[in-house]
Structures are given as structure tokens and as C-alpha cells.
Amino acid sequence: MRENQRHTSRVSVLGLGRMGAPIARTLLAQGHHVTVWNRTPERAEPLVRDGARVAGTVAEAVSDGELVLVTLLDHEAARDTLARAGERLRDRVVVNLTTSTPQQARELAGQVAGHGAQYLDGAMLGLPETVGTTEAFFLYSGDAEAFARHHAVLELLAPAHHLGTDPGLAEFEDLALLGGGYATLAGFVHSAALLASVGRRASEFVPLLSRWLTGLLAFLPELAREIDAGAYADGASTVAMNRTAVAGLVEVSRAQGVPPGPHAALLDLLTRREAEGHGGDSFASVVEPLRRPGPPVG
Incomplete structure (x- = not known):
């Protein structure tokens, strides 16, 4: 597809931490219209030079995007931040990439649905430098139609896998993957101590x-x-x-x-x-x- 035929989406990114900023930068590099919001606006300045628009409030940021990506510190921050958007969430697709538990994902899905939005929960398996590459992969669960509609955009961030309509499934899979990884790391450090x-x-x-x-x-x-x-x-x-x-x-x-x-x-x-x-x-x-x-x- 030629560059001038590429579909561009309006994406809002809430939170510009270790993963939020690379996500916004990747979307900007692919020509999408990106609005960003962060509790400390100074973090947005490098992205403004790349073409991002900075929103002064959460509600303003959500209004700008058909797709809203949430990359905040924890579940409480995600819940409270989205609550500030209120009815501005209507007709949006919210993708929560903040680390949480399966039950927290389900609770947030209910909160978002109450404002007329579709919800996807996401788990990011990767590092900031691997965003936008095939070295990372992201897991999603929740609204299947929303995932299909925005799959092309989500695939830009990392290979995207939809696990099912239960919003908690991505968090279950993420924790299971972490369990296998941590068990390996625990075995390694034990071996290192034994050999030492x-x-x-x-x-x-x-x-x-x-x-x-x-x-x-x-x-x-x-x-x-x-x-x-x-x-x-x-x-x-x-x-x-x-x-x-x-x-x-x-x-x-x-x-x-x-x-x-x-x-x-x-x-x-x-x-x-x-x-x-x-x-x-x-x-x-x-x-x-x-x-x-x-x-x-x-």
C-alpha cells in the first residue's frame, strides 16, 4: 500500500512512562494522529517535536481519540484516570495496557462499558526499546469486534494476540508467562549461588x-x-x-x-x-x- 493510501487513526495515549512514550512515538512514526496526556506535562515535550498534540486534561485527550491507550503505573491510576473522562468515553475503544490482575481487568471493563465504550485489556511482553518490533508481543482480551477494528494499529506496537472475550484472560496469560520466566530466573540465581x-x-x-x-x-x-x-x-x-x-x-x-x-x-x-x-x-x-x-x- 502506498503511503498516501494508508489509513490513519486518531489515538490517545494516557501516560508517558517507560512504555507509554515509545508507544506514542511508534504511532507518530507511522503517521497516526496522536494525542498524549501525562500527569506531568513536561514529559510530552519530546513527543510534541515528533508531531503529538498534548491534551490539558484526561477528558480532552479521550475526546481526541477513537482509540484510547492507557499506560499508567497501576490499576488504581488507570481506574481513577478513566473515571475523570466520564461520558467522554462514549463510543471509544479503551485499551488498558496497565499491569493489573484478571479481576481488576474485569472491573475496569465494567466501568468503561458503563460509559458506552468498548474495552480491551492488554499485557505487554517486551521492553521499551522493543516497542514497534517483532521482539516484543502484546496480549489482548475483551471485545473481539474492537480488536478486529483496530488490529492494524495494535500490530504496529508489537505482534498482537487476542485470547478471548473475557477481559481477564490477557492478565492470566501474562502472569502464567511471568511464572515460567521467574521460575527460570530463580533457578539461575540459585545455581549461581551454588557454584559460587x-x-x-x-x-x-x-x-x-x-x-x-x-x-x-x-x-x-x-x-x-x-x-x-x-x-x-x-x-x-x-x-x-x-x-x-x-x-x-x-x-x-x-x-x-x-x-x-x-x-x-x-x-x-x-x-x-x-x-x-x-x-x-x-x-x-x-x-x-x-x-x-x-x-x-x-
Whole structure:
């Protein structure tokens, strides 16, 4: 499509912090009409040079945009700021990119809908410097029609994935992704502490760990297949085998004066599964004591 045929949208960005400013800058670079609002207006000055319009109030900013992106500090700030827009929200699409919980996302969706606006909740998986690139990805949930209508704009910020109409789904997925990442980071810092006890540097350990983690990542689809099916009998990596390995890790950690941290909890799960007669089942079966009873997610 030639430049003069590109559809331009009117977008308002509320909040110009670490992610808000790069988002506004990315949209301006793509030729969209961007209005910005920030509690401290001075932060908007660099964006004004790029073509942004600065609104003096939240209501004014919301009035300017058909699409309203909220990138504030926390849920309370997002809720209170949108409340100041009131009826100006009518016929707008509000995309809340502020970190919150699933329940907070649902509550804000109700608040916005009460003023006649459509709502999308978003979770940003990326860093400020990756906004506008494929290195980041953003998750969305909520109004499907609103997502489809503004998909092209949202895709400029990062690859955009709509997970479903429940506004809380993006936050659930975000927290689950963070859980996997934090568990990896917790394992790494524990390993670094354990190796430091015998004089080995963390930087020397990283290349081998990277190779090991690459193999583990390749194993995840198999574990996911077993978990989704609830069938663990044919797993290549059994509960008993892993209990022995993790028990050794916990024992050596304590002997070296390093708290076993996350590995102690894993050992408890593995020990419980083996005691219940599941020692020959796949490692994936440790999910069973953690499952919350309820219908499968479709």
C-alpha cells in the first residue's frame, strides 16, 4: 500500500512512562494522529517535536481519540484516570495496557462499558526499546469486534494476540508467562549461588546452561501434550528419576549453606507423587496436585 493510501487513526495515549512514550512515538512514526496526556506535562515535550498534540486534561485527550491507550503505573491510576473522562468515553475503544490482575481487568471493563465504550485489556511482553518490533508481543482480551477494528494499529506496537472475550484472560496469560520466566530466573540465581560456593563464576556457567535450557524448551511441547491429555504413563522422564535428581540438588545446596529455595517445593511435589504410586509416570504429572478443579479451557 502506498503511503498516501494508508489509513490513519486518531489515538490517545494516557501516560508517558517507560512504555507509554515509545508507544506514542511508534504511532507518530507511522503517521497516526496522536494525542498524549501525562500527569506531568513536561514529559510530552519530546513527543510534541515528533508531531503529538498534548491534551490539558484526561477528558480532552479521550475526546481526541477513537482509540484510547492507557499506560499508567497501576490499576488504581488507570481506574481513577478513566473515571475523570466520564461520558467522554462514549463510543471509544479503551485499551488498558496497565499491569493489573484478571479481576481488576474485569472491573475496569465494567466501568468503561458503563460509559458506552468498548474495552480491551492488554499485557505487554517486551521492553521499551522493543516497542514497534517483532521482539516484543502484546496480549489482548475483551471485545473481539474492537480488536478486529483496530488490529492494524495494535500490530504496529508489537505482534498482537487476542485470547478471548473475557477481559481477564490477557492478565492470566501474562502472569502464567511471568511464572515460567521467574521460575527460570530463580533457578539461575540459585545455581549461581551454588557454584559460587565452589569458586565458579556465573558467567562461566551461562554457556552450558543455555545449551541445557535449549533442550528443555524443545521438551515443553511433549509435556504440554501429556498435561492436556492427562496421560502420563509413557513419559521418558519419570517422577522417580527426577525425585532422585532434585533430592540430590537439595542435599548439596544445604551442605554448601545455600538455601534450596524453589527446588525444595519441587521435591515435595515429586515425593508426594511417588508416594501415591506415580513414580513411573512422566514428570509432567506433578501438575495434578496443582490443578484447580473445573472445566478445561477451550
